[in-house]
Amino acid sequence: MSETRLGVDVGGTFTDLVALSEGRLVTAKVPSTPADQSEGVMNAINAAGIGANSVGALAHGMTVATNALLERRGARTALVTTEGFRDVLEIARQNRASLYDLARDRPPPLVPRDLRFTVKERMGPEGEIEPLDEESLKAAVAALKASDVEAVAVCLLFGFSHPEHERGVGEALREALPGVHVSLSCEVLPEFREYERFSTTAADAYLGPRLAAYLNNLADKAGGAGVPAPLIMQSSGGVVPVEDAAADAAGCVLSGPAGGVVGAAHVGALGGYEDLLTFDMGGTSTDVAPIIAGEAQTTTETVVAGVPIKLPMVDVHTVSAGGGSVAWADAGGALRVGPHSAGAEPGPAGYGKGGEEPAVTDANLFLGYLKDGAELGGEVVLDRGLSEGALGSLGGNLGLDAEETALGIVRVANAEMVRALRVISVERGLDPREFALLAFGGAGGMHACALAEELGIKTVVVPRAGGVLSALGLAISDLRRDYVRPYLVPLDEVDRKEFEGRYGEMEKFAAGDLGTPSLQRRADLRYRGQSFELTVEADSLEELEGGFHAAHEGRYGYRMEDEAVELVNLRLVATVPVEKPPMEEPEPSGEATALRREANFDGEWLEVPVLKRERMGKGSEVEGPAIVEFRESTCVVRPGWGGTVDGVGNLVLEREDG
Incomplete structure (x- = not known):
């Protein structure tokens, strides 16, 4: 029998699981357990109904380090x-x-x-x-x-x-x-x-x-359940054993978001989209990242909670705008959203768990994007009446009714997320109009078309497993180690023997750690006198200078070929690939349009079709305005947008007037 690979991602509101076995994909979503995140991990495994004896590997992404900072x-x-x-x-x-x-x-x-x-x-x-x-x-x-x-x-x-x-x-x-x-x-x-x-x-x-305390606790629980010890996602986009992750805690700060970017790169490439801006909107925050030529970009310039961490990390930018982000009025009477989140407990007002302040989810529920009475994560039932009451209460302080308040909350949250997408595109020298927007996370699909319109993006990709894509990314992540050695010397004075010797030393370490990994040489370079450097591929010493000039022009819009170039660091990325399962979309099964309901688009209430994604299949079409309900998420197709389900399960939306 084929071994099952599990990926479990702990978010601020929900814990997601993806199980891969013989090309079959099983998903589960349960509420997170903030007091002990390992409880949520085991709850997700139990909810998926996966036999412990069939599990060959468990990959895990978490926010323990992030939250501690x-x-x-x-x-x-x-x-x-x-x-x-x-x-x-x-x-x-x-x-x-x-x-x-x-x-x-x-x-x-x-x-x-x-x-x-x-x-x-x-x-x-x-x-x-x-x-x-x-x-x-x-x-x-x-x-x-x-x-x-x-x-x-x-x-x-x-x-x-x-x-x-x-x-x-x-x-x-x-x-x-x-x-x-x-x-x-x-x-x-x-x-x-x-x-x-x-x-x-x-x-x-x-x-x-x-x-270390959290990971050892999780490993003990996994062992008690007969599940292999977890592999832990690093911020750089690969997994390592528990003991290595515990010894390299700073390298796990972006563990959860990194899994989403890896999953997005995989499903995007399967659908033929290799230049992507990823948009992961969960319950607590939104993470965005660039993917170029099918590869997640990494950076060593990350600052988390005011703390610079100069380790290789997936180039993710995070803002506190999630489904649970609470809306409030500031001292000047302006509508604000976040950074405080209602989280999993008590959650948005519409969860009926005691929350009284309206969150982004309440706005989406009131506007008809989410179904009144819908069940989330097996334990939460949405109540539109509670959301309307919370929206009305906040609106009373702003001189707005519930509808105006809900529309305002969505606009403010969208503005925050557009700013985040500009940070990882325009501010990186990338034109967002040349990229597709790949939306995932529980709330990503509801806001994707609106964000694409703001940025001039014409294509939105929503994966079939979009609600649990971070967990999918974990399940397919390669084993990875990153190595660095300082080597500060003018590029034209580099001694080839020393250059090769330093890489050889790192490659020996990689062989000792991973056996026979795939190796990728990189180097940090800068123009003499610059304070910061860029990382480029280092396939050969002769190609370094040309690669750096091109990278500098791409990032900053110019190159200085008459300036001396300095080598600063040598880097090595060692990976052991895991098998990536094929993802084939079946034919449609029955009528996709389950019902119609009223939803609000830019202040106008329209009766729109609600399509069940489970009944859609390869070639199924959708024309906006419409709502597509996935198992773990919802996609709002705005007026002027339409699309088709492709052969690997991505719902590809195009702007019809674009």
Whole structure:
């Protein structure tokens, strides 16, 4: 019997599961369990009715690390650094969180000043300048023992290039503090730029104990149920075993969103769409990302909750506009949406679980996009009357009726999501009109056509498994490891033997970690004098310069071929591919139009057909205005749009007047 691959994605409101076996796709959606997310994971497995003995692999994406950063609920963490550099974390880059808001402070550092300790030592670009002073090390260890910390980050000057002192400090700490998590910058991020290296290593230490506790708990529950230990999605778009994820906590901050981007790239490519803007609207937030030539883009410039984390991550931009985002009136009487979310408990007012404030879901329910009485996740039954009451209550404060309030909420949420899509397209040098918009998540399909109109996008793709696409992405994710080595040298002075030797060293590590992986060489380059670099493919030394000029022109609109180019870092991506199942759409089964109901489009109530996606099949057509109800989500086809279900299950909508 064929083994089943499971993908389970924990969101803020729902936990999604996809099971793949012999080309068959089984899905499940259950409410998340914020107090212990592993409970939701096991509930989803039980709801899918999958026999434990048939499960060959379980891949998992979660928001544990993200939430710990957002809510500052990580471990009590200390920092050990070179004498005189205790405050690098606090000095940061001296930029302000909001340029014109003089009263707004940047988020506090993850390590308070009283938990930052120093040792006497000094490394320079060429090696040791001052040896590691044993007395200062003993004093730091004693102070740490007295401080009752759960984790320690070790970041010494030039530790990325000459790690001997860092490793010596790490050995002493691990011996003296056996139960304490220790993160060394030479292991977490061996790159130059002191602040980003300090910040990333501090984040790794801060998140490590919390993530390890959660993952070990999940692994125990999975083992008790007879399910294999989970593989954990990294922010870079590949999975690793539990023990590796726990040891690389900072690399799992975007674990959940990364799964969605991997799934979107897969189903988009199957349908012939390789240049995509992905739009994942869930219950708590919306994640958007670019996919170019079928490949998810990665970046090392991510800032999460005010904390720079300079590790390879899928280039995802997140805004707090989800189905559960609460609408409210600010002090000036303006309608606002988010960032607060009703979450899974109590949820939007229409959930009937005690929520009294209207959310985006309430607006969509009142406007007829969602069915009154519809069941979500097996436990929630939508009540339009409750939504109308909450909308009317907020509208009373704004001088609006329930309908005007609902339309306003949708417009405000759409504006926030359009801004997010511009960040990952226009601000990356990409023209959104040259891309298709791939919409998924429980609420993505309801807003996709409106967002496409705002951005001039003519094609919207809604996958059959759109409501659980992040879980699908997890189930098909490759095993992946990322490696980096600093190599700061003018490109025209690169020694070929040294260049190949450094890549060879990383490739040996990759072989030790993954056996016989597929390898992809990359490099960070910049024009001399620039502060930031771009990552390009490094198939050969000769192609680096041309590749960098092209990448710079694509990102910034110009190239400077008369300027010297510098090599900054060498990178290696090692992957072990997993089998990707075929996705074939069956023929239609019966009449798709189940009923008609009234829905509001731009202030006008229209009676529109409601199509059941389960009855549609290859070649089925839809013409807007219409509503298509998927198993786990809903798609609103606005007037002027129409489309067809393709051979791999994507509902492809085109703007008819475009």
